[in-house]
Amino acid sequence: MKTFVGILIFNVFLAVTGYVLKSLINEELRWPLVFLSFLLTLFIIYRLMKLRVFYFENNGVIFSIKYHHPLKKSIIYPVVEYPVNRLRTFKRVQLLFSDMFIIEVGSNEKDSPKRIKIKVSGLSSRDYLDIINSLS
Structure with missing residues (x-):
């Protein structure tokens, strides 16, 4: 559980950093990175819900x-x-x-x-x- 929470926090940190530094990110990569971050967040939330x-x-x-x-x-x-x-x-x-x-x-x-x-x-x-x- 600690691993998934750590990855979730890291993912949120990357999303905030990407938003702040969006002028440095190539425009063609912005939406794929947002989509990948969203999928990773959904996967982690799903794994936390299935935790036993x-x-x-x-x-x-x-x-x-x-x-x-x-x-x-x-x-x-x-x-x-x-x-x-x-x-x-x-x-x-x-x-x-x-x-x-x-x-x-x-x-x-x-x-x-x-x-x-x-x-x-x-x-x-x-x-x-x-x-x-x-x-x-």
Whole structure:
């Protein structure tokens, strides 16, 4: 989130500087630069709206994952809450802007596990190792 806010502030700074120094910018480049700046601003606002906080809790018997927007003020219910002994796999797939956790949980009724996918951003390798170590 800090990165996107920094880019947004830099973009606004460039827009103000471009407006003040518009006599130095070639007239053919003014509108494409304004359009590019506008698109970048829209992209950053979209990414900030899609931002989610990932909260992992393991008390040794049950693990739970909560996933919510940082500005949400109501009660936050877990997305995933299962006993640790039913956990089959906990994998991390690295994507371009975020990571994805693929969790497979077994059940007593079925032989096939339930597969849950959760998008996570801003999670370091150290944090992932801490999660894996807490589950074992």
